[in-house]
Amino acid sequence: MRNTVKVYKALSDESRLRVLNLLFERECCVCEIEQVLGVSQSKASRILSTLYEAGLLILRKEGLWSLYSIDWDGMDEKLKGILRAAKAEFEGNEQMAADKELLKVTVRTGAACAGTFCEKAMTETTGAR
DSSP states (O other): OOOHHHHHHHTTOHHHHHHHHHHHHOOBOHHHHHHHHTOOHHHHHHHHHHHHHTTOEEEEEETTEEEEEEOGGGSOHHHHHHHHHHHHHHTTOHHHHHHHHHHHHOOOOHHHIIIIIHHHHHHHHHSOO
């Protein structure tokens, strides 16, 4: 069962909401979050870690890539409803729209990302390698 406090804490920060907004579009790696939000790799990792620990995200490995997405299959209907309401609220927000546009032109930064940032981020998020 999800820890309700962790879920609401995860949803109480603008940066984490911006990341969820991106993940409503598609799965992302740490370097994409870093580029779109204009934050450091460690900040992007902390944001993803909080969302992951709250049970909102899943992590998928593809080669060297660590890709995050929303765990729709793992959440109950109430939580899905909360996220759907947040998504609807994001529709009229200029920052959220700008982030989605930037995500469209953001690319994973090749071996530097996959070999360093994504591996390090996965270790920081899950404690696994």
